[in-house]
Amino acid sequence: MEIKPFRCKTEDLTPGMVTVGIVRSPSGQEILMPGTRLTKFLITRLVYYKVESADVLIPPTETIAIPPSAVFTEQEEEPKPPVEPVAPKEPEPPAGLSDEELTISPYEDEEKPTPAPAPKPVEEAKSRITVAPMPQTAVFKNTEVKPKETRILKATDKIVAPTGIGGTVNPTYSQAVKRSEKFKTYETEFAIVLAQMSESFPKIARGEMSIHPEEAIEGVKHLFKMIPTSIERFDMIHNMRENDDAVYAHSLNVAMIARQIAVWLKLPDEEVDVVTLAGIYHDIGKLKVPIEILNKTEKLTDDEFKLLRNHPMYGMEILKRQDIDVRVKKAAVQHHERSDGSGYPRGLMDWEIEDESYLIALADVYEAMTAKRAFRAPLSPFQVIAEFEKNGFSLYKTEYLLTFMKQIAKTYQNNRIMLNNGASANIVLLNENRLSKPVVQLNDGTCIDLSNSNLYIQALI
Numbered sequence: 001m002e003i004k005p006f007r008c009k010t011e012d013l014t015p016g017m018v019t020v021g022i023v024r025s026p027s028g029q030e031i032l033m034p035g036t037r038l039t040k041f042l043i044t045r046l047v048y049y050k051v052e053s054a055d056v057l058i059p060p061t062e063t064i065a066i067p068p069s070a071v072f073t074e075q076e077e078e079p080k081p082p083v084e085p086v087a088p089k090e091p092e093p094p095a096g097l098s099d100e101e102l103t104i105s106p107y108e109d110e111e112k113p114t115p116a117p118a119p120k121p122v123e124e125a126k127s128r129i130t131v132a133p134m135p136q137t138a139v140f141k142n143t144e145v146k147p148k149e150t151r152i153l154k155a156t157d158k159i160v161a162p163t164g165i166g167g168t169v170n171p172t173y174s175q176a177v178k179r180s181e182k183f184k185t186y187e188t189e190f191a192i193v194l195a196q197m198s199e200s201f202p203k204i205a206r207g208e209m210s211i212h213p214e215e216a217i218e219g220v221k222h223l224f225k226m227i228p229t230s231i232e233r234f235d236m237i238h239n240m241r242e243n244d245d246a247v248y249a250h251s252l253n254v255a256m257i258a259r260q261i262a263v264w265l266k267l268p269d270e271e272v273d274v275v276t277l278a279g280i281y282h283d284i285g286k287l288k289v290p291i292e293i294l295n296k297t298e299k300l301t302d303d304e305f306k307l308l309r310n311h312p313m314y315g316m317e318i319l320k321r322q323d324i325d326v327r328v329k330k331a332a333v334q335h336h337e338r339s340d341g342s343g344y345p346r347g348l349m350d351w352e353i354e355d356e357s358y359l360i361a362l363a364d365v366y367e368a369m370t371a372k373r374a375f376r377a378p379l380s381p382f383q384v385i386a387e388f389e390k391n392g393f394s395l396y397k398t399e400y401l402l403t404f405m406k407q408i409a410k411t412y413q414n415n416r417i418m419l420n421n422g423a424s425a426n427i428v429l430l431n432e433n434r435l436s437k438p439v440v441q442l443n444d445g446t447c448i449d450l451s452n453s454n455l456y457i458q459a460l461i
């Protein structure tokens, strides 16, 4: 049977159709390449970019009706062969939770959370720098340190801290990231994924919509692929804070971080996808918490606090009937549990908490700590690492925590930072025994081993 391409209005496009030729936005931006098999997410992108129509074909394996508005055109060129459509996956057996988990009683603990204490000054003054190799281009005096990965911005002396001592009026790193073309594209694509989440979450919470795992993670996979290095991904995540809603932007960021951690841990692809899905839905229970409580910036009352701390159970309630991997359901109910039993809602102990729940917990805590809050400025990744060094080993899975801390620190090796005394510097050498306290080089070329100093890294710049 001959497969004829046709022009189809965007509103009539259907998942399974395959593009013929490049699909461009009205401003000429390339949105889809030839041979792309359309999905709901990709069609949403075309709508978002105001694409009016696309040349497509229906591969013989698909059973899609050609829409009445289709216009068959003689192709001057032979269309490129469509990408082999992905065979539908065997549906997984319905995943369930144990009876105990399905009948979990509401959270009763009224204990208040203790706010994260400010990082303490260094007590020890022993130099233990041994492991991280000196970057080939790093020289301790008056020499620029070359970044290892291609960055949106290179660390140059022209960028100084906002409260820098030099008084130069230059953009901060964060402002410069936000002005970059890459960030603007990411912001647009992020908004598309968010729009999909904010449309589907309420329906899922009301039990009116089934979760299709592959569709649900497609947006995150797309964002992940479009920003190819971990350092740039974190640049994007740290700066994607304008969409400061209580659930969607946070969940999307957590999904991105969780996927990155899973990649760092070299987990199998299937598990990377499960963890991504778990990141997306870990806080879906917050949809059952009144919005006034979620958005309240003043101190919560005891009753409000209790309601908020019910969200892991609400999440499990919402997800339990969904035909998705049980690890995703467990991550929703367990992501606030901690290995020493201090977490909630059930105060589970180490051996009772699933690996995926630990991974989501790490991503969740990192996202929350590096975000700006009404009562505090965002913490730098190194302040988060300092916090993990102090308390993390009794709270999270050691193997995951170590990998996460090492990789985050490695991500910012050679990065430009601001110390808590306002001075700007470059990170030149990591200290594997004290990852929050690397050796930094000041503008005048002097190096400071932070593990021998009360100084700490307050911000990336």
Ligand SMILES: [Fe+2]
Pocket (backbone or CB within 6 Å): 282, 283, 311, 335, 336
């Ligand atoms: Fe949560």
